[in-house]
Amino acid sequence: MKKLIPIIAVSFLSAGLIGTSYAADVEDKQKELVKKQQDVQETKQELKQETKKEANEQGKDANKSMQQVSRASKIIGTTVKNANGDNLGDIKELVLNPESGQVVYAVVSYGGVLGLGDKLFAVPWKALLWTADKEHYVLNVDKAMLKNAPGFDKAHWPDSASKWDQQREEIDQFYHINP
DSSP states (O other), X not given: OTTXXXXXXXXXXXXXXXXXXXXXXXXXXXXXXHHHHHHXXXXXXXXXXXXXXXXXXXXXXXXXXXXXXXXXXXXXXXXXXXXXXXXXXXXXXXXEOTTTOXXXXXXXXXXXXXXXXXXXEEEEGGGEEEOTTSSOEEEXXXXXXXXXSOOBOTTOOOOSHHHHHHXXXXXXXXXXXXX
């Protein structure tokens, strides 16, 4: 019995030390796991930003190409959607700068039913991105924001250069476009 007591005591001490060592190891592993999860989240964010940037660049390239080769009749009637795919209306007219010959605005019709009660928005041409599949244009605003955009109705178009100039600054600010 006297020999059994030291053996039992050594066994309990060993178990206690091993248990403490195991607990410390588990804690270290948990910290490693948390760090790896944070790394994965950071990598996901970086990939998301890169993908967004690439899509934006592709859209700009396609838009640039489209501006160089499109007929107005192909653009008028084209659907405009936001980045979420929500329909924002369609292009009714193109507004040109007579001095440069460049498209300055696309007039987008939004709201209403069967063309009645809809509102027209002069959207800066630079704010529209032509999609890679060439199905529609993308305008980076949501529907609620578009409802508050500067616009006009069919019967009250800006009918002079001075009225367009008055609206130009407000429109460019609203869509965050540098003239």
